[in-house]
Amino acid sequence: MVFVTGKGGVGKTTVAVALGLRAAAEGKRTIVCEVAAQENASRFFEHTEVGFHEVEMSENLWAISIDPDEAMREYVLLQLKVRAMRDMLFRSRIFTYLTAATPGLKELVTIGKIWELAQLDRKVKRGRKYDLVIVDAPATGHGIGFLQTPRTFAAIARVGPIHSQARELDRLIVDHEHTGVAIVALPEEMPVNESAALEHDLREEVGVAVDRVYMNGLYPERFANEEAERLGRLAEGDGAVRAAARAALSEHNRARSQRAQLARLRRRAQAPVKTLPFLFEPELGVEAAGRLARRLG
Numbered sequence: 001m002v003f004v005t006g007k008g009g010v011g012k013t014t015v016a017v018a019l020g021l022r023a024a025a026e027g028k029r030t031i032v033c034e035v036a037a038q039e040n041a042s043r044f045f046e047h048t049e050v051g052f053h054e055v056e057m058s059e060n061l062w063a064i065s066i067d068p069d070e071a072m073r074e075y076v077l078l079q080l081k082v083r084a085m086r087d088m089l090f091r092s093r094i095f096t097y098l099t100a101a102t103p104g105l106k107e108l109v110t111i112g113k114i115w116e117l118a119q120l121d122r123k124v125k126r127g128r129k130y131d132l133v134i135v136d137a138p139a140t141g142h143g144i145g146f147l148q149t150p151r152t153f154a155a156i157a158r159v160g161p162i163h164s165q166a167r168e169l170d171r172l173i174v175d176h177e178h179t180g181v182a183i184v185a186l187p188e189e190m191p192v193n194e195s196a197a198l199e200h201d202l203r204e205e206v207g208v209a210v211d212r213v214y215m216n217g218l219y220p221e222r223f224a225n226e227e228a229e230r231l232g233r234l235a236e237g238d239g240a241v242r243a244a245a246r247a248a249l250s251e252h253n254r255a256r257s258q259r260a261q262l263a264r265l266r267r268r269a270q271a272p273v274k275t276l277p278f279l280f281e282p283e284l285g286v287e288a289a290g291r292l293a294r295r296l297g
Helices: 012-025 039-042 068-079 083-091 092-099 106-119 140-156 161-173 191-207 225-232 239-268 286-293
Strands: 001-005 030-034 055-058 061-066 132-136 180-185 212-218 273-277
Touching: 001 012, 001 140, 001 191, 001 273, 012 030, 012 132, 012 180, 030 039, 039 055, 055 092, 068 106, 083 286, 092 225, 106 132, 106 140, 106 161, 132 212, 140 161, 140 191, 161 225, 180 191, 191 212, 191 239, 212 239, 225 239, 239 273
Parallel strands: 001 132, 001 180, 030 061, 030 132, 180 212, 212 273
Antiparallel strands: 055 061
């Protein structure tokens, strides 16, 4: 199981889909999970909303959007075997109020559903068995709290089924052999700072394995230093040549600045840092994600 996280806007979903495509191409039965009922992954495949269903997007690749309310309903259905009791509970306004008011409960049942997807012995009827579960996790600040939810509930509920189930979820999250985290960053100062801090907190506070950091959106280095000097001289000229030279020089300077941020991230991160190129396209789709998938390691 792989949790993909990072600062908001760095391309977490893109990397999660690319990881899924890469794993599927290698023959692994893979599912990409989105949380909080998001539907970003389905847009890559120009697919209708997948909802709380395991929908096949391409060969060996499935997607699901986990709605916390649906996850809660499924959890109750699995716990209570008597239909009359289940129906009575769902109709209860007190139960609805308590589930909405309990802090972290939605995150707990979401992680519980992710755990269920990762089991070889699925609890859900006709549930498929997957080799890899990729989670498009919440962004930096919420991501840490999200992963700590089972531990928090296990500490609050000291006995009973909630305690034992939360402990089991926490054991899976911190199992370095079966679970890992991939952090996505951009080649800018703030995302680099936040990614380095996030890696530290995930290792020290949560105890998960941070396996890889992806520097996303890296501009290509098109010009050598001598060529850049020539562009600088041309940029002092007139007309269309001047405009073109300034545009090329601006991109060259941006690429250099990005390499400096990449060097900073590699100095600060403990995990290996891999790079993904910036794709000059107005909107990313499955073809673009497939190109990134071939660059993943």
